[in-house]
Amino acid sequence: MIPLYELEGIRHRYNGNTVLRIDHLAIEQDGITGLLGPNGAGKSTLLALLALVWPPTTGTILCRGRDSRQLAPGERRSIVFLPQDPWLLRRSVAANLAYGLALRGLKEKQDARIEEALDMVGLPAAFGERQWYQLSGGEARRVALAARLVLRPAILILDEPTAGVDEASASLMVEAILHARQAWGTSLIIASHDRDWLNQVCDRRIGLLQGRLGSPLPGNLISGRWKMESGLATRRLPGGQHLVLKAPETDTLPAWAHIEPGALQLHRLDKATRQDLQGTVIAVRHQPDSGDLILDLQVSGLCLQATAAADQVRTNNFWPGTTVGITVDPAGVHWPDDIDSSKNPSD
Amino acid sequence: MTLFTEILGRAVSLLASGDPGVWSAIRATVTVSTASLLASLVLGIPAGFLLGYCRFPGRQLLRTLTDTLLALPTVFIGLLVYTLLSRSGPLGELNLLFTLRAIGIGQTILGLPIVVALTCNQVEHLDRSFYISLKGLGADSGQILLTTIFESRFGLLAAAVTAYGRILTEVGISMMVGGNIKYHTRTITTAIALETGKGEFATGMALGLVLLAIALLVNSVLTLIRNRWQQ
Numbered sequence: 001m002i003p004l005y006e007l008e009g010i011r012h013r014y015n016g017n018t019v020l021r022i023d024h025l026a027i028e029q030d031g032i033t034g035l036l037g038p039n040g041a042g043k044s045t046l047l048a049l050l051a052l053v054w055p056p057t058t059g060t061i062l063c064r065g066r067d068s069r070q071l072a073p074g075e076r077r078s079i080v081f082l083p084q085d086p087w088l089l090r091r092s093v094a095a096n097l098a099y100g101l102a103l104r105g106l107k108e109k110q111d112a113r114i115e116e117a118l119d120m121v122g123l124p125a126a127f128g129e130r131q132w133y134q135l136s137g138g139e140a141r142r143v144a145l146a147a148r149l150v151l152r153p154a155i156l157i158l159d160e161p162t163a164g165v166d167e168a169s170a171s172l173m174v175e176a177i178l179h180a181r182q183a184w185g186t187s188l189i190i191a192s193h194d195r196d197w198l199n200q201v202c203d204r205r206i207g208l209l210q211g212r213l214g215s216p217l218p219g220n221l222i223s224g225r226w227k228m229e230s231g232l233a234t235r236r237l238p239g240g241q242h243l244v245l246k247a248p249e250t251d252t253l254p255a256w257a258h259i260e261p262g263a264l265q266l267h268r269l270d271k272a273t274r275q276d277l278q279g280t281v282i283a284v285r286h287q288p289d290s291g292d293l294i295l296d297l298q299v300s301g302l303c304l305q306a307t308a309a310a311d312q313v314r315t316n317n318f319w320p321g322t323t324v325g326i327t328v329d330p331a332g333v334h335w336p337d338d339i340d341s342s343k344n345p346s347d
Numbered sequence: 348m349t350l351f352t353e354i355l356g357r358a359v360s361l362l363a364s365g366d367p368g369v370w371s372a373i374r375a376t377v378t379v380s381t382a383s384l385l386a387s388l389v390l391g392i393p394a395g396f397l398l399g400y401c402r403f404p405g406r407q408l409l410r411t412l413t414d415t416l417l418a419l420p421t422v423f424i425g426l427l428v429y430t431l432l433s434r435s436g437p438l439g440e441l442n443l444l445f446t447l448r449a450i451g452i453g454q455t456i457l458g459l460p461i462v463v464a465l466t467c468n469q470v471e472h473l474d475r476s477f478y479i480s481l482k483g484l485g486a487d488s489g490q491i492l493l494t495t496i497f498e499s500r501f502g503l504l505a506a507a508v509t510a511y512g513r514i515l516t517e518v519g520i521s522m523m524v525g526g527n528i529k530y531h532t533r534t535i536t537t538a539i540a541l542e543t544g545k546g547e548f549a550t551g552m553a554l555g556l557v558l559l560a561i562a563l564l565v566n567s568v569l570t571l572i573r574n575r576w577q578q
Contacts, residue, residue: 053482073487081483085476090498099494100484131577147484157483 002065004029004155004187005050010059012045012211020045020056020211027189027206029064032181034202035191038221042211043191044084044159050189051081051157077104080153084160086144088135093118093143094128100151117150118143120179122172138165145173149180156180158190162197174201196285209258210336220259220304228253233335239300241277245328248335256336261294263332264306267325268316275325279304281318299326350549358553368529369538369554376534377561379447380454380515387458387510392503394459395466396495410467416460421453425523428453432524445526450534453520458510465506469499500576508569515562535561 003026012020020042027033027050035043049056052068061068063079080100089096097114101107115125121142135143145161161177162170178201180186192198198205207214222243226233233247235257245257267275279299287294292307295318306326308318318324361369398409430436432444432452443449473495481491496503518536525532527541535558542551 048479051483053479073485077485080485081479083476083479083483085474087474087477087480089494090501103485103490144480151484 001029003027003062004064006062006065007049008060008062010049010056010061012042012049013057014045018211020049022046022059022211022213025206025213028204030185030187031203032188032190032201034198034205035189035208036195036198036205037191037208037214040210041208043208045211046208047081047157047159047189047191048083051079052076053081077151078154079157080148080151080155081157082145082148082159082161084163086141086147088132088140088144090132092128092132093123093130093135096132096143097128097147097150100147104151113150113152117146120149120176121146122169122176138169141165142169142173145176149176152180152184153186154184155187155189158188158192160192161190162192162194199285199287219261220264222257222259222302223255226253226255226257233257237277237300237302241300243277243328245333246330250335254335258334258336259304259328260332260334261305261307263329264297264304265327265329266295266306266308266312266316266318267327269323269325271325274327276328277326278323279326281320281322281324283320284313284318297324297326354549354552354556357549358556361550361553362557368533369557371530372533372535372538372554373557373561375447375532376515376536376558379450379534380511383451383454383458383514384507384511386451386455387462387514388503388507390455391459391462391506391510392466392496395463396470396492398463399467399470400492400495413460413464413467417464419457419460421457421517421519422523423519424453424456425520428456428520428524444524445528445532447525447532449524450521450532453524454514454517457517457520458514461510461513462506465509466499466503469502469506470495473498501573504569504573508566511565512562515565516558 005025005027007022007025010020010022010025011018035046037043048054049061052061052063052071055061055069063071063075066075089099091099094114097117098110101110101113106113114128118125118127123139123142123146127139127143132140141161141164145158148156156177158177162173165173174197177188177190181188190198190202209219222235224235226235228234228247231247233245233253235243237243245259248254269275269278277299279297281295282298282303283296285294285296287307291310293310293313295306295308295313297304297306304326312318316324398406398413428449429444431438432441432449433439434444443452477495477498478491481494486494516536518540521527521532521534521537522540525534525537527533527537533541535554539551539554539558542548542554
C-alpha cells in the first residue's frame with residue numbers, strides 16, 4: 001500500500017538554523033498517527049510541511065506517492081491543517097465555517113454542513129450567529145476545529161488541538177476528531193502534549209527530538225547549570241540531591257542532558273545496590289506497543305520518566321507513593337549540542 | 348459669544364441663500380476630494396499590501412521613505428505638480444494646470460503615503476498564524492490577498508478616514524495648481540483663504556464650519572459602515 005506521506009532527505013531551515021532533519025519517514029494511510037516530542041522538537045514545523053503550508057528547504061515530500069509540489073489544487077485542498085494558534089476570521093462563526101467551503105466552491109447544503117460541524121464540537125446551531133469577538137478562548141478553538149471538520153477532509157492534521165481548553169471542551173473535541181475518522185475515513189496526524197490521550201487513540205506514533213526522528217517516548221531533557229568535576233558532569237537538583245553523569249567529550253558542557261527512560265534503572269531501597277538518586281513513583285501508566293510500563297518519578301523537584309517491565313513493577317511494588325532508588329545507565333545519556341527552543345519558530 | 352452666533356448665522360444663511368459661489372466651492376471640494384481619495388485607495392491599498400506582505404531587498408528603505416512622505420508639505424506637492432503641469436513642464440501639453448484634475452493629482456499624491464503606510468501597518472500586524480491558518484484551510488495566494496484586505500477592513504477604513512481628512516482640508520495644492528478661480532477651481536479652503544485676505548473673517552469661519560460639517564457627514568457614514576461590519 002502506498003504510504004500517506006513519504007519524506008526523503010528533509011532539511012528545513014529558519015533564520016539560518018536547521019530546525020528539521022529527517023532522512024526518511026513514511027506515514028501509513030488510514031488511522032491516526034501521533035507525533036510526540038518536547039517543546040522545540042520540530043513538531044509544528046513537520047506538521048506545517050505535511051500540510052503543505054510551505055515547502056521544505058531541501059528534500060521531497062510524497063503525498064500518496066505523488067510529489068507534493070505537483071499536486072493539483074483540489075488534491076492540496078484534501079489536506080486540512082489546524083495550527084496550534086488558529087486564526088479566526090473577523091466575521092461570524094458561521095462565516096468562519098463557510099470560508100473553507102467557499103474556497104472549494106461547495107455551496108450545496110452549506111447550512112446543514114455548518115450545523116453538523118458545530119454540533120460535532122458541542123455547539124448549538126444558533127452559535128453560528130456569534131461574532132468572532134464574542135467567543136471565549138475555548139469556544140474559539142472549538143469553532144476553529146469545526147471550521148476544519150465542516151470540510152470533511154481526507155487528511156486532517158492537528159497541532160495541539162486541545163491545548164488551552166477545559167476538560168469538558170477537550171473531551172468534546174476529541175470525540176469530534178474520532179467521529180471524523182469513523183464517518184469519513186479521514187486520516188489523522190496529531191501532535192499533542194497529552195501523551196496519555198495520544199497513546200489511547202493513535203494507531204502509530206512518531207517521536208521527534210531536536211528536529212530528528214527519535215523514540216516516541218521523548219525521554220528526560222534536563223537543563224540547568226552543569227558543572228564539570230573530574231570528568232563527570234554534576235547538577236545540583238532543587239531538593240538537594242546531585243545528578244552525576246558521564247560528561248560529554250567536548251570542551252564545553254551543553255545546556256541540556258537527555259536521559260532515555262530505559263536508562264533509569266529502579267531498585268527497592270532495602271536492596272544493597274548502588275543508587276545515583278532517590279525518587280518517588282507518582283504514576284504508573286501502560287505503554288502501548290510493548291509490555292513495559294511507564295513510571296513517572298518525582299526526584300528532588302524534577303519529574304523524570306522511567307520504563308520498567310510489568311513483572312518488575314509488580315514484584316517490587318513500584319506503585320505510586322513508593323520511594324525507589326535510581327541508577328543511571330551511562331549508555332542512555334546523551335548531550336545534545338543544539339537544543340534551543342528559541343531558535344524554532346513553530347514549537 | 349456674539350461673534351460665534353454671528354458666524355453660525357452667517358454659515359446657515361450662506362447655505363440657505365443658495366449662493367452660487369459657495370455651492371460651487373462646496374461641489375468642487377467634495378468632488379475633487381472624493382475622487383482623490385478613491386485614487387489614493389486604488390493605488391495605495393495594493394502597494395501597501397505588497398510592502399507589508401512581501402520581503403524583498405530595499406523593503407525597509409521603502410518603508411522608511413513612505414513614513415517620511417507622511418510629512419509631505421502640501422505647498423511642496425503643489426509646487427511639484429505645478430512644475431510638472433506648467434507649459435514648460437514634462438506634462439504641460441496635457442493642459443491640466445488650473446483645473447480640478449490638477450488639484451486631484453496633487454491631492455492623490457498627498458493621500459497616497461497615508462494609505463500605503465497604514466495599509467502596510469495593518470498587513471504587518473496580521474499574525475503569522477493568519478497565513479498558516481489560511482494555507483491550512485486550502486487558500487491560494489490570490490485568496491489570501493483578498494482575505495487579508497477583508498480582514499484589514501477596519502484598519503483600511505481608518506486609513507481612508509485619515510487620508511480624507513488630510514485631503515479635504517489642504518489648501519496649498521488647491522491654491523497653487525487650481526488657481527482659486529471662481530465657479531471653476533475654487534474650493535472651500537481656497538475660498539476661506541480669500542475671504543480672510545479680504546478681512547471677511549466671519550464668512551471665512553462660516554465656510555470653515557461648512558467644511559467641518561462635510562467631514563462630520565463623511566465620518567458618520569463611515570462609522571455606520573463600520574458598525575454594520577461588526578454586527
